[in-house]
Amino acid sequence: MNDLNDLAAFLEEGWQHLRRGVADGKAPARYPTFATVSSDGLPEARTVALRHAGQAEGVVEVHTDIATPKFAALRANPHAALHVWVPRSNLQIRLTSRVTIQTGDAVQAAWDKVPAASRVSYGTAPDPGTPISDVYAYEKPARRDRFAVLHCVISHIDLVHLGAQHRRAEFRRSDAWKGQWLAP
Amino acid sequence: MNDLNDLAAFLEEGWQHLRRGVADGKAPARYPTFATVSSDGLPEARTVALRHAGQAEGVVEVHTDIATPKFAALRANPHAALHVWVPRSNLQIRLTSRVTIQTGDAVQAAWDKVPAASRVSYGTAPDPGTPISDVYAYEKPARRDRFAVLHCVISHIDLVHLGAQHRRAEFRRSDAWKGQWLAP
Numbered sequence: 001m002n003d004l005n006d007l008a009a010f011l012e013e014g015w016q017h018l019r020r021g022v023a024d025g026k027a028p029a030r031y032p033t034f035a036t037v038s039s040d041g042l043p044e045a046r047t048v049a050l051r052h053a054g055q056a057e058g059v060v061e062v063h064t065d066i067a068t069p070k071f072a073a074l075r076a077n078p079h080a081a082l083h084v085w086v087p088r089s090n091l092q093i094r095l096t097s098r099v100t101i102q103t104g105d106a107v108q109a110a111w112d113k114v115p116a117a118s119r120v121s122y123g124t125a126p127d128p129g130t131p132i133s134d135v136y137a138y139e140k141p142a143r144r145d146r147f148a149v150l151h152c153v154i155s156h157i158d159l160v161h162l163g164a165q166h167r168r169a170e171f172r173r174s175d176a177w178k179g180q181w182l183a184p
Numbered sequence: 185m186n187d188l189n190d191l192a193a194f195l196e197e198g199w200q201h202l203r204r205g206v207a208d209g210k211a212p213a214r215y216p217t218f219a220t221v222s223s224d225g226l227p228e229a230r231t232v233a234l235r236h237a238g239q240a241e242g243v244v245e246v247h248t249d250i251a252t253p254k255f256a257a258l259r260a261n262p263h264a265a266l267h268v269w270v271p272r273s274n275l276q277i278r279l280t281s282r283v284t285i286q287t288g289d290a291v292q293a294a295w296d297k298v299p300a301a302s303r304v305s306y307g308t309a310p311d312p313g314t315p316i317s318d319v320y321a322y323e324k325p326a327r328r329d330r331f332a333v334l335h336c337v338i339s340h341i342d343l344v345h346l347g348a349q350h351r352r353a354e355f356r357r358s359d360a361w362k363g364q365w366l367a368p
Contacts, residue, residue, distance in 0.1 A: 004319055004320075005318060005319045031269060033217040033219070033229055033267050033269075035217070035219035035227040035228065035229040035265070035267075036227050037221050037225060037226070037227050041221060041225070041261065042221070042261075042263050042265070042280070043219040043220050043221050043227060043228075043261075043263055043264060043265040044219065044227075044265050045217055045219040045229060045265045045266075045267040045278065046267065046276070046278065047267070047269050047276055077225065077227075079226050079227055080227060081219070081226070081227040081228050081229045082229075083217050083219075083229040083230065083231070085215060085217075085231050092230070092231055094229065094230065096226070124367050124368060125367070126367045127367060128366075128367055128368060129366050129367065130366060130367045131364050131365070131366060132365050132366060132367050133365070134189060134365065135188055135189045135351050135353075135365050136188075136349050136351075137365070137367075138367040138368065165320050167319050167320075169319075180315050181315070181316050181317070181318065181319050181321070182312075182313050182314060182315060182316060183308050183309070183310045183311060183312050183313065183314045183316050183321075183322040184308065184312060184322065
């Protein structure tokens with residue numbers, strides 16, 4: 001029997017979706033929206049692919065090309081908000097995180113696991129966002145030196161379940177993820 | 185025949201999805217992710233419902249409760265990034281906007297069109313995000329004085345189509361939405 005007042009079960013539901021996103025390319029949590037603040041102080045958001053979800057450490061990871069605007073944004077402001085909407089469960093998952101950037105030799109093991117077909121996501125020439133003369137006037141070599149792991153250390157998890165009555169809770173690292181119901 | 189190098193057709197495709205989002209509660213663009221910058225300078229993102237998409241003016245609108253954190257964020261930094269992922273079309277739509285907040289008598293006509301069942305989204309007591317003692321320890325009266333229209337004046341539209349070869353273009357108001365292909 002599902003206890004609707006059970007904070008731990010609610011948190012577990014959120015992590016289950018995140019883990020499924022890592023394991024299953026068709027799961028809603030595979031493609032979170034990743035929001036950052038540009039060096040001009042403007043909000044930015046784009047789709048990313050979830051590559052790791054570690055409940056014990058309270059960490060998620062995504063990969064990026066270091067030549068992207070999100071990389072520049074994170075250098076200026078190392079915070080990211082991740083947002084997932086799970087349609088069938090009517091669940092919104094929001095993660096607030098501080099991002100540590102890993103590059104170079106530190107990411108060799110992660111790079112080794114990237115399928116060859118996906119490695120071309122790291123190295124587009126000219127750099128992503130550069131104006132080009134024709135729709136396909138770019139190349140996509142695979143460059144490990146352009147590959148970075150964004151290690152997102154979560155400080156807050158906010159879950160909202162939309163139902164006949166909405167359920168919302170916030171879980172904080174500083175509170176050992178105990179959780180607190182919030183007005184939705 | 186679809187000309188893959190046709191910028192105007194690509195922009196039209198984006199707007200079609202936005203209009204469909206307004207008209208159809210099951211369309212992917214019905215529920216964009218709405219990213220703002222908090223008064224602390226941190227990125228925030230949440231799901232919103234798209235209520236208007238006006239291509240001629242380059243505007244989209246969403247509704248909100250003035251007691252939400254996103255309202256406070258927009259008072260401090262009136263910029264929002266809207267993000268939509270359209271799975272079947274493999275299309276990412278991103279809007280960069282400056283937000284004008286409309287409240288009070290100016291939104292009476294918009295309020296009149298909000299279905300009674302939806303009006304309870306504006307007025308939650310205690311305020312959204314307030315800690316509560318029990319999962320359902322809140323009420324949802326309908327309060328027009330808590331209702332606001334966020335009029336998002338778009339400055340940039342960034343479209344990315346993921347295919348065998350990716351297609352990416354940016355359209356700017358300052359350039360009369362003529363468009364420019366970008367490296368993806």
